Amino acid sequence: MRKTLLASVAALAVVPALAACTENASDKNGGKGGDARALTVTSSADGCELSAGKAPAGTLTFDVTNTGSDVTEFYLLGSDGLRIVGEVENIGPSLTKKLTVNAPAGDYFTACKPGMVGEGIRAAFTVSPSDDEQETSASDQELIDQAQANYRAYVQDQSGQLLEKTKQFVELYEGGKDDEARALYPVAREHWERIETVAESFGDLDPLTDAREADVDFAAGEKWTGWHRIEKDLWPPAKGYQALKPAARKTYGDDLLKNVTELDRRIQATGADALSYPIDAIANGSIGLLEEVAKGKITGEEEAWSHTDLWDFQANIDGARVAYEGVQPLLENKDAALAKELTTKFAALQKLLDQHRAGDGFVLYTELTQPQVRELSDAVNALSEPLSRLTAAVTS
Template identity: 50%
Template structure:
């Protein structure tokens, strides 16, 4: 990361499958379709795999022995269209959504942690429907969806960090190196949230050069990274001047345990925060502008750190972080895009330009790999490759910077 980062009625024919959702009592759901969901420790059974567009109610019953939650995810399997949480064993809750035609996934998360179980395809057919409701209510629902996305990512980050740290502390460096960029993706999608918490992000994600410049103890992902990718004798630190081996000694087993345990504790603090009233209050205070600004801030993460190759200096896994930042930014944008598009021709033109910008940037990244299959080492990119990515970031950043002001007009 960069030490100086700054932290009415919607369009009826929306081209995305966004459905603003809210949890309501079953008696309040005047649904065109009602589906039953049974959640257990190992399954998430939905009574049907298809439905017609309009208001849908998912009646979720928890037959497992842990508190659970239910998600309706967009086609990318990442963006949350609707979710209902804190379903205690033996109880039921209902999720009501206005579902547009498209492809989705359903998923349950026993224990409200990890990747969840029973992910299954779900198809909505029919015609696009207008989403009715007061503007303020719809904006609050958008904020709620962003909060759900953040919580989901941190819930997956926590057990992933546990596995990563276990490999690191036990000396299984090969496994830890494999997990490093995968684990960081969860964090990179929601990093501005951690940045709002004082010294938490520095403890989790500061680079060595930033920690030294600010006189801080260097801990977190990048401290562990340097142990896992032992610097070559002719390598320089991120400042481009200091030999990497100068004043450097690989961590002892006890030091590894301390760094690993600290990272687990810091991520748990982040997890506690995003499930607290303080987080809810902070998001509500920012309102929909906070969601829009989150999209902008995450693209800034790419522009100020990833594109330079300074983020993952030792491992060269910057493109994993790059992709995750873009995914997090796009998710926030997708949640608010209809609000921008509802501002006449100018709003629709702005949304179209942003959509095209994300598509171009994602296509360029795909030339170098993917989160699932892995990316090439950042050092393998040519100067032309980096210039292309930088140009695409700048092309997207300009219209994206107008998103918040457009929404608030």
């Protein structure tokens, strides 16, 4: 079966849910307001309640409200429990966010993830065949085809550059050339960050490659590997840290390169194994990359030792902008005002970020003042609201 943009190669058994994800008994036959494709989700500390456990094929919307005390996420997963069809992240307490996704008939899982950790609270979800799916005009289809081809080429190019830079980085790190490795670290990671939503979709690769120390459950026996494990060794804490010996450096370096090589293999695959890029996934990818900025880069939590968060910030914005510009011609046909607003706010955010450039890169995150951080955060929030409407607009 042809894999979608957010596809995992391995088809593993679904991990048992933390708690039952339930269907609201008051609306079992459809979504809110009688629209069977418009569903509501209530995410609490120990529950994930949907207004319906099924919907007809087509463009589905999930209005996700967080009634718990921790930040939560919501996912629509493929039948293997790994393939991410759509996701909405960083939903704070008492807030509501919308996920819009085009779902063909088939079996799925929904998942809420209170605290944004673990496997989440899961339940089966069914999308049934439908005869009333919206038809796409020939002119719109031409724009969609072009957007898909362009985005595929972009992702493949960035993946190829990521692999090449990772090879160079690992060689420097394993060879003990720390100053050169530190200089290359944020540059190499830019290619990862530009396609982070695609990389994250491979549930078996992302945690091995990009997990932060705070994401790892050491008590449960999880091992910490990847970029940030090496980052800590290159920028060690002042006290209490034991530097890795050459043999350990080689182990972590080789493991990082192995996983990045596998990521590139999957992204570059052709034929039956090739990734496809549905228009809703491209739009959701733009939204997701801005969410990555909001939940990690703007707080300085991503690069806890190197403090190169602004390189990541820029790369996420690059990826979000490229994904948006790919669907922009289609959006201009459907909602010209939204297209103009998004173009203006992307430019405003970039102008603000450019103020923190230094040489070929940026100042360290620790050099930003609190007013400067708030200014960046406000600009991200100003872009986030209209960008959240992108997928619904281009799939309407």
